[in-house]
Amino acid sequence: MRYQGPVDWNLRTCARRGHVTYAPAEDAYRERLEATTPVGPAWRCLRCGDFVIGEPHARGPAEDAPIVLRGRALRDALILRLLSVERFVKGLLVLAAAYGVFHFRSHRDGVERAFNEDLPLLRPFADKIGWRFEDSAMIHTIRTVIEAESRTLLWVAAGLALYGVLQLVEGIGLWLLKRWGEYFAVVATSLGLPVEIYELTEKVTWLRIGALVVNVAAVLYILLSKRLFGLRGGHAAYAAERHETSLLEVEIAAHEPTLPRGLRDPKLPVGAR
Template sequence: MDWSLRACGRHGHVTYAPDEDALRARLRTETPLGEAWRCLRCGDFTLGPPRGAGPAGDAPVVLRGRALRDAAVLRAIAVFRWAKAVLVLGGAYGVWRFRAHHDAVRRAFDEDLPLIEPLAHRLGWNLDQSGVVHTLRTVLAARTSTLAWIVLALAALAALMLVEGVGLWLLRRWGEYFSVIVTSAFIPVEIYEIAEKVSPFRIVLLLVNIAAVLYIALSKRLFGLRGGRAAHEAERHEASLLEVEQAGLALAGRGDRSDRGGRGDRGDRGDRARPPSGRR
């Protein structure tokens, strides 16, 4: 997939008219239908006036190619974090509602559980050794203040996920650090849960979180990895079409100076080699 063309198809081309004449000439052309400017994202010429103008140093740094792919992956992770935050908030709301009717639910559980024991025995389900029943009894035996703390903890966890999602969606570097730190902090908890009870869902969730941490840390060169922030910024600017054209102009200028210098030297040597006209 050509990520640059995909982004231009969705959001339109990004054209810019630099004030520098030489650079401006490399990005502009005349056609029978009028002027056309080169898109800073996909590199194609598009008809019409430029969308921006000014010094080349003020031109927007447009994501291209691999940088666009990385942005799509980060935003997918952001959507995943927001989905988890919604589920956690739903759990917090459920615990809060249960807290308000804690005593009534506990009495109903104690009264109704014996009624399903005959059916459970026929199905071969031992309620006394059931993990589900044990968990429900533990929750129902919790004090109201404990449930309040659980609600606060779930709300705080959801807030962390929401902030992480915002930072990743906006492609902010603080969001990338925040995501790696928060996700890494919960990996030991997930490993502990798998050690208690192995389930495919827990294993998949652990692998997804580990992959997300490694991908963000390595691709964005966090914590000094692969050259750190300086290498990350250099990589972003190397992909800028405007800076590629500037580099091309610089190389062309050096080549012209070299050619002029070479011709000048050869001319001087030729003049010195020719004898004066009076000695022929």
Template sequence: MLVNWSLRACGRHGHVTYAPVEKALRERLRAETALGEAWRCLRCGDFTLGAPHGSGPAEDAPIVLRGKALRDATILRLLAVFRWGKGLLVLAAAFGIWRFRAHQDAISMAFDEDLPLLQPLADKLGWNLEESGVVHTLRAVLSAETSTLTWIVLGLLVFGALLMVEGVGLWLLQRWGEYFAVVATSLFVPIEIYEIVEKVTWLRVVILLINLTAVLYILLSKRLFGLRGGRAAHEAERHETGLLEVETAALERSLSPHHPATATARQK
């Protein structure tokens, strides 16, 4: 089932109407009904009762996302939410390590004292605690120098901040945010591939696929780095799909001397 993104947006945010001062174009967007005047919504194209929300020259009409552009905006904002979620997890990890750094000695002592208590359970499960990768990792963290932990915290803070900024740019549909997302995500792809080579897990594979898909989607749909005509082609596409632009083009075609209706009127 095809999703009508324009109708969904109008259902959530309401219709957007505009009355151009150009008479011919104004007549194409206005209708008189038994309940009063109605104007076509610039987003979904349906007529809605009531006075227009704005008026003026057609060139000053608000650019309203509709159709494919609206779908792209929805996808980018979903990516922004994903980035914010990941950023919050990274920042939470930084906070946890910072708190651990302040109590490292006490935690390390408690770990050494409590680990032998797990030995009976480990023996029953056939789990060799001394050879356990989890135990080795915990001991490496607990024995890390304070300066090392400080650098880890700073690195996580920077990474988390980058993710939050990236999310803001994507949510606001800013061009710089799209470039930022592509560059930042691409920089971490080699690291994610290395992690998968080290150990394959479904979570790592899914995250890599999401990031690769996001990079390719933003690159191609937003025509970044000159792809598919670059920024000029992207802006032209946005304007060409606007309702006022569509109606203006239709009006110009109807007034063309080669249009069938115009030719018939001249013959009469």
């Protein structure tokens, strides 16, 4: 069996979403992307580079050709969308907790009575398994919530709801691969890092360590790969990198020096000339 090498993200994406073909209006450019076959014309996919039989998906000037995600950009998109899924799940859980706290306010007396009456019934079982109620952080947390004032619970519910909404907004921005979503994710995640570090000083657990490592890695990855806040050349360098990965622009850049001066298009991006 022939070794296939690393995952070809271009082919994998085209297999799932379909090819992207484009017919430039300029004859000199179009001939670089068109081929004639016994069954009809074929056009080169802007993502994977394979020729696809049939009519192109779109036509127009070369400068209007779509800039598709290719290569490393596809891998980056996958990572960002995995992060967005994690934000969605966290946001929904936090909103559920906010609803639970808010709903608890109207049933506080019943919950408190059940807690005080039913908890002692578990003590014989707890003694057998060595679980001490007095040292249980969960029991202390439940008791603190029950004894809290109604106004305090309302503020807690509001804070949880706001945090959950922010997580969902961050997830939407990352899923849509919007630059504002990347900035939002970096700022929001960075603001939460001091809290996570403080929690580690209180008690070290593998869950807290893993959450801190994931969030620090996510911030560094987005900052550097997306060139945010002027890093590695900033937005201009990021946009130029995107243009350079466009197959059509690569084809134009390779072919344009051989064209007569009158056929060169001064409106094309610098990276394509």
